[in-house]
Amino acid sequence: SAVISQKPSRDICQRGTSLTIQCQVDSQVTMMFWYRQQPGQSLTLIATANQGSEATYESGFVIDKFPISRPNLTFSTLTVSNMSPEDSSIYLCSVLGQYNEKLFFGSGTQLSVL
Amino acid sequence: QKEVEQDPGPLSVPEGAIVSLNCTYSNSAFQYFMWYRQYSRKGPELLMYTYSSGNKEDGRFTAQVDKSSKYISLFIRDSQPSDSATYLCAMGDDKIIFGKGTRLHILP
Numbered sequence: 001s002a003v004i005s006q007k008p009s010r011d012i013c014q015r016g017t018s019l020t021i022q023c024q025v026d027s028q029v030t031m032m033f034w035y036r037q038q039p040g041q042s043l044t045l046i047a048t049a050n051q052g053s054e055a056t057y058e059s060g061f062v063i064d065k066f067p068i069s070r071p072n073l074t075f076s077t078l079t080v081s082n083m084s085p086e087d088s089s090i091y092l093c094s095v096l097g098q099y100n101e102k103l104f105f106g107s108g109t110q111l112s113v114l
Numbered sequence: 115q116k117e118v119e120q121d122p123g124p125l126s127v128p129e130g131a132i133v134s135l136n137c138t139y140s141n142s143a144f145q146y147f148m149w150y151r152q153y154s155r156k157g158p159e160l161l162m163y164t165y166s167s168g169n170k171e172d173g174r175f176t177a178q179v180d181k182s183s184k185y186i187s188l189f190i191r192d193s194q195p196s197d198s199a200t201y202l203c204a205m206g207d208d209k210i211i212f213g214k215g216t217r218l219h220i221l222p
Binding site: 006009042045102 | 118150159165209212214215
């Protein structure tokens with residue numbers, strides 16, 4: 001399994017500001033995924049980040065709100081822009097395992113927007 | 115009908131009991147099935163992975179898949195207080211869909 005480091009682990013932010021979440025993996029991976037986990041809800045895929053190309057966003061998520069960077073095969077960032085209280089959630093970075101079957105997660109970022 | 119249904123609980127059982135956690139799904143194209151355990155303020159941890167109908171055992175954990183009924187289960191034997199967590203089912207083919215998770219409390 002991959003070791004995934006995510007930071008910050010939690011943050012409290014003011015409405016209208018932006019937060020960038022970092023994800024570092026201990027091995028090179030082709031695809032990295034960003035999920036949102038809202039209270040009482042399923043994990044929801046925000047976007048898939050491929051190195052060297054634009055991220056692919058799921059329905060309901062847009063690049064202006066959640067810009068993603070993927071500068072190399074071990075690192076990615078997700079920015080939550082112009083935050084509102086509705087953005088309060090856990091944000092999770094994940095990668096597929098060696099045979100592209102099993103999904104592994106970072107420890108998550110607990111975001112609270114006031 | 116949602117693609118994946120999972121009772122959110124909470125489910126409280128005494129220590130040592132057998133725990134049964136379940137999910138139903140509607141998409142017959144799902145090929146592989148997973149169970150994750152998530153402790154408070156942590157990311158989900160993969161517990162079990164299977165891609166066929168039947169049972170798969172790993173220590174105190176057994177994953178069961180019934181593709182004909184579109185029903186999967188996770189059994190925990192000799193449950194411990196440390197098993198208290200939220201358990202998420204997940205399944206998919208080219209995209210992974212998660213259940214909402216069941217909160218489990220093991221009472222000492």
